[in-house]
Amino acid sequence: MTPNTRAAFTRCLVLGIGLLGLSATALAAETVRYVALVDGGKQAGQQLVTRGDDGKTTVEFIFKDNGRGPELKEEFTLAADGTYQTYRSQGATTFGAKVDETFSRNGDQAQWKTTSDDGRQAVSGTALYSALGGTPESFSVAINALSKRSDGKLPLIPNGTLTSRKVATARVECGKSPRDVELYAVTGVGLTPTFALGHHRRQPAPVRLHLPRLPAAGRRRLPGRRQCP
DSSP states (O other), rough: OOOHHHHHHHHHHHHOOOOOEEEEEOOOEEEEEEEOOOOOOOOEEEEEEOOOOSSSEEEEEOOOOOOOOEEEEEEEEEESSSSSSEEEEEEOOTOOOOEEEEEEEEEEEEEOOOOEEEEEEOOOOOOEEEOSSTTTTTHHHHHHHHHHHHTEEEEEEESSSEEEEEEEEEEEETTTTTEEOOOOEEEEESSOOEEEEEESSSOSSSSOOOOOOEEEESSOOEEOOOBOO
16 A cells, blocks of 8 residues: 555544444355545445455455545455465555555465565564555454464564554443453554554454554555454
């Protein structure tokens, strides 16, 4: 996602518009629809996330602000540690550049290919591929994988480390279900932190938070998400 798209998402969130998580019962039991609203309620895009019985997740994402924005289709499978086993993203960036990205990991060998680069890398243990042309769903994947790490650190492919640090706690209510949550600062991608919410008993993941994507150090970027469960 380009810096211009990130700016558009930032504008949405600063205006208090955000992304709304809605059930898409007409599609499938494991499909969730997120709606992006701008200018006081005008729909600017949406994201459909479908988790299949075969373990494959598919994502359809579109966001248009002033006529520009990305259109992406993504599919992936996850390993037991929550990182990508396989990954594919296709579509167009904010200004129409082609997106065609693949990743796979077989044992300790990882390989990827985008329209900008390709590479192979030996990987030992848990490591998450940081997609160049991903949808906001990829930040949810990153947060979930990070929540499984006892040290709060998640190695990234091809390089870097995602780190979480608790910065605040609060009791919140969603309907009639009060719960204690913690605010985590997630660093290692870009120059400023991204923030995510989690239950007091775990690292961030259970409460999903949609936040603007931050540019990665180097070639990679990660996105975000928000939903009241």
